[in-house]
Amino acid sequence: MCIIFFKFDPRPASKNAYRLILAANRDELYNRPSKAADFWGSNNDILSGLDLEFGKEGGSWLGISKRGKLAAITNYLEGRPNPDAHGRGSLVSNYLMDRDVDSYSYLKKVSTESHLFNGFNLITAEFKAKQDVVCYYGNRGSPEPIRLKPAGIYGLSNSLLDTPWRKMQQGKRQFTSVVNNQALSCDGLVQELLNVLNNEELNAPDLDQERHGEGYTKSMLRALSAVCVRTPHYGTRTNTVILIDAAGNVTFTERTMLNCDTSKWNTSSFQFKLQA
Template structure:
């Protein structure tokens, strides 16, 4: 499970406004091996964490490149998983190192969507003359779509599916970003939302219907923005800001040693290449 809230505004009017504000949680088994966020790839242009699970090494869930390519992935909630399906994390890392534009990349992915378990994929390009954000989910429409400027929420169903936890978290996200806070305060407020375990929104018939096959205790845990169970839950929070001039702020808070009491916060700041 994962959750992503983001505001896309390619040409913000205010000098202090942002082309992108993104806040995301990665929910995963605590003991799944992963590499902490850092730069990698040709010329160290790509910034992301990386999966180290055997057979899926090098995949990712969220990342951005210095050339303005950004990708984010969530899984589609389904108790029936194909163990032989291809690793979804490569959909992110491949885009970050590819040269195809975001729509063409997702178009290519859509032709191969049947090879994967259910997923949602955001692919974006932030450039000097034009910003583009596209979306494709292999459990939804067969074609990717261009997203209009606005505020969006994505969890483990299709984009903007009105799960209660998504709607509630999106309202809180919207309230925070509308306060025009300084960047440091904005990041901290968004991290606070991402880490709030009390935002449980249940019962949720839509989520429970899609989650047929999950236990009631797991469905209850998954109904919060921040998921917490003994061996599975929210283990990474990420906040990405891209301002009008192409300055990127990337803040990631990651669990260490499978211990919910041990966390490391990493901060990166850079300017997008022209």
């Protein structure tokens, strides 16, 4: 499971405003092997964390390139996934690596192969000098991808885009309050967004979420009702905040759990400018 909140505005009102503000949690088994966010060794154009699970190596849940391509994925909550399905993380990595395909065309291609994967929601975006585009496709929803309207605030958890689960509504309200605070510095904005992502308050019962989770125990569904999920062996293990300002400067901040220990975390930050 994961959760993502984002706002994009291709024409921010001032030079101090942001074209993109994104805050995301990765929820996973604590012991699933993965690599913390960094620029890829053989391709230092792309910045992301990487899955190291056997058979799923090289997939990612969220990444951005210096060329302005961004992708993020969440799983769709369903009780009986196919163990032989293709790894969903490849959908993020493949988009980031493809220099020629645009965000909408990529999702059109993915939609023709969507039956090969368990349920997912995929965001693809391009941030370029002339135009910013953000697109969405979920393989348990409409057969066609959609282009998202600018200046909107969106939330994506483990159902379709903006499905009003209680955790989504709570997190989106808090995210909106933070991004509308014009007085925050860049560092202050990052810290406030990390606070949103680390809210462990339960939003249960939630009948809409429970209907999706047939096959899950009631205790697990209760744990999944929080923005920040916490169970003994599974939960939120990565927080990511991405900011792109009006001039194309990117701030990428990742807070990652260390050694499967919920009390030990490391925070890394990367800054770069998008290529023209």
